Amino acid sequence: MLKNYLKITITVMRRRKMFTFITLFGISMTLSILIVLTAFYEHLFSTNYPEIHRDRSLYATVLEEVESESGGMRRGPMSISYINKYLKTLKTPEKVAFASIPNTVNTYGNGKKLKLFFKYSDPVFWEIMGFEFLEGKAFTQREIDNNESVAIINDQTRDDYFGKGLPALGKTIEINGQNLRVIGVVRGCPITRMVVAADVYLPYHLQKRDPNNQDMNGSYYAIVLARSEADLPAIQREYFEIVPRIPLQTYGEFKPDRLNANLSTYFDSLVQDTFFRTGEGSARTRFYIFISLFALLFMSLPAINLVNINISRILERSSEIGIRKAFGASSWTLVAQFVIENVLLTLFGGLVAILLSAGFLWWFNQSGLIDYADLTINWTVVLVALVLSLVFGLMSGVYPAWRMSRLPAVEALKG
Amino acid sequence: MLQHIFKLIWKKKRSNFLMMLEIFVSFLILFAVWSLSVYTYRNYATPAGLSTERVWTVFLNYNTDQDSVLRINNELVTRHVQSIREIKSFSFAANNLPFSFSSSNRELEFKGKKVLSEIMLVGEDYPAVLGMSLSAGQWFSAADTVGGRRPVVITRHLARDLLGAEEPIGQQISLDGDEKRTVVGVVDYFRHKSSFQEDDNCFFEPAGSADYNLLLQVGTGANAEFEAQLAHSLQQLNPDWTIEIQHLDQMKDTQNQLVLIPILILFVVCGFLVFNVGLGLFGVLFQNISRRKGEIGIRRAVGATKMQVMGYFIGETLVIASFGIGLGFFFAIQIPLLHVLDVEASIYVWGILLAVLSIYLITIGCAFYPSRQAAAIYPATALHEE
Secondary structure (H helix, E strand, O other), X not given: OHHHHHHHHHHHHHHOHHHHHHHHHHHHHHHHHHHHHHHHHHHHHOOEOOEOOHHHEEEEOOEEEEEOOOOEEEEEOEOHHHHHHHHOOOOOOOEEEEEEOOEEEEEOHHHOOEEEEEEEEOHHHHHHOOOOEEEEOOOOHHHHHOOOOEEEEEHHHHHHHHOOOOOOOOOEEEEOOEEEEEEEEEOOOOOOOOOOOOOEEEEHHHOOOOOOOOOOEOOEEEEEEOOOHHHHHHHHHHHHHHHHHOOOOOEOOEOOOEEEEOOEOHHHHHHHHHHXXXXXXXXXXXXXXXXXXXXXXXXXXXXXXXXXXXXXXXXXXXXXXXXXXXXXXXXXXXXXXXXXXXXXXXXXXHHHHHHHHHHHXXXXXXXXXXXXXXXXXXXXHHHHHHHHHHHHHHHHHHHHHHHHHOOOHHHHHHO | OHHXXXXXHHXXXXXXXXXXXXXXXXXXXXXXXXXXXXXXXXXXXXXXXXXXXXXXXXXXXXXXXXXXXXXXXXXXXXXXXXXXXXXXXXXXXXOOOOOOOOOOEEEEEEOOEEEEEEEEEEOOOHHHHHOOOEEEEOOOOHHHHHHHOOEEEEEHHHHHHXXXXXXXXXXXXXXXXXXXXXXXXXXXXXXXXXXXOOOOXXXXXXXXXXXXXEEEEEOOOOOHHHHHHHHHHHHHHOOOOEEEEEEHXXXXXXXXXXXXXXXXXXXXXXXXXXXXXXXXXXXXXXXXXXXXXXXXXXXXXXXXXXXXXXXXXXXXXXXXXXXXXXXXHHHHOHHHXXXXXXXXXXXXXXXHHHHHHHHHHHHHHHHHHHHHHHHXXXXXXXXXXX
């Protein structure tokens, strides 16, 4: 019986090639776009190499010193002394690390110009992150205490600076006029992971600007690792209780009287704290409403299209339904056939979509638009999207067919 | 004729409802995309007011805050740069160099009116380096600063925003409350964030000792080798400095890409959606027309020409589209009326016009082939089938 249904389905699909193409195109294009967009989303926000503990980490990225009267504001990352005083002393977290915002520098090794991103960090940074070391190992407190000039580089920098495939351990690299000994080579990560990505990592004591800087503002982010995800709210509570009591500095005419600080999950630190000032709740809500409305509009279009096409196709097949009814087919047999037709068409569309998006992601990963890009298909999303398109297919294809199959055969035959 | 079509469609409004809904949603999407395109294109077509050709930037950091040291370092760098033949002109500038990622805003006040503006702290030779020309007054020089006078040069946009119709040259404006500034010059445009930046407020002030990034206009002979030498020689002045050389045209390209890539992605996605809708409409129309053979037969039998039948079906599709557009127009017009976004209203007018035009073009395109099929039907065959 099933084989019979399959045969009918394929015959119908081949008979009306145009309709089959339109439906398939709609399903597969929409699904592909959805798959690719979620792949980008995952790439940006999920737990990924090397931030293997992102789900139980909090990120402090910005301080805002506000002068309420004039509305003036100083905004930026923190200094090491601020992090040591107020974040490293928190009791609830397991570990607290810091790393600087990425800086760029040119180095003219091997007769060509290399533009490198470099970052300063503390030893804890290497304990929290899951970097894969291809050569050597991370620096520890010992190197910092002994004031050693050392660096950790990624594999791409090794290949560009020292030559492809050559070991770099123990060799020196010139950065900012300093000669640094390479003590480790890590597998690199894409630049989109802002907190961790760099070509060269240096211990913080090598920083040229006075490391005893007592200002709050500096060029560092803090990464706070919790023992478990459940501890995150407790850590935020502890920190936000301290923040209002932190003494504020004055800068000549500018006398701030309020401090806003953030300690957020990765998504929040990237989306909210970058685009919105702390406490700008309404703007944020409006932004999200706007985005969701646009997405809804986007998704509804292919759905309406699918429903529209399906309904007019069923009308076309009213005579087929009439004849089959006249020869004794029950409503259920007819419905079963339409269900199978729809499922097959959707699955086929899904398969095309998976192939298309897998092809695109593969192309994107190796295109070098983002070094070390590692976009993959999220199978949960594929499944949900397939189920959704099935629901729309069934609603629009099977329900009218079922109603028509309840009509007397003569009516259906008349069309 | 039109009345006739309206009546027919109104009677079948339930079966045409989905098509109208589809047109409605497509209209809204096209409206958003066209408005964005018009906005972006307008900005792109506005003169930039600066040239990036053979301009290099040196992101220099002395890594100190001591004022006396800064002054000595600045003199050291000035003398060094002046001694290099390949460097035609140079200027110090603050961190917010053109096409860089930083920006700096201050509040200006004139006769009680307050306006936010970008502040550029720059040197005397800044216009020479960037090929800027002034439309009124002149650039500030050392002579302007005698007697505690603090000269500024402002953009035309800022003059309009802050001073209104008043003649800008010689006006006193105050910065952050009370520090008085005198306007000595006006530039027409200075769009320094990307080629797609909206014309905006900006003013220039003489750089202080803490503004020590460099902008260089280099000669035609400046190549990668020269760049390496320059970096090396600057580093030799003091090993504690951080130095990074970039080319302004490349910085501009980077900024442009950051604006363009999301727009391109949006275009591709919308393009597929609209194509999808077009295909869907085509299918549905094809289906509808083949079900109305009898009607076509009668029309032909009572004397309608082929062209009239074709025109009728295209007209019918256009009327359905108009219903969808009408509803979409009602929603789209709310955006300029309610001032949801701070953009010129004419952009929305263009957005609506272009969206209406493209919807009509798409529907005509989709209706053309099925309508021709309908017109080709012989009345005898059609009526016989019936």
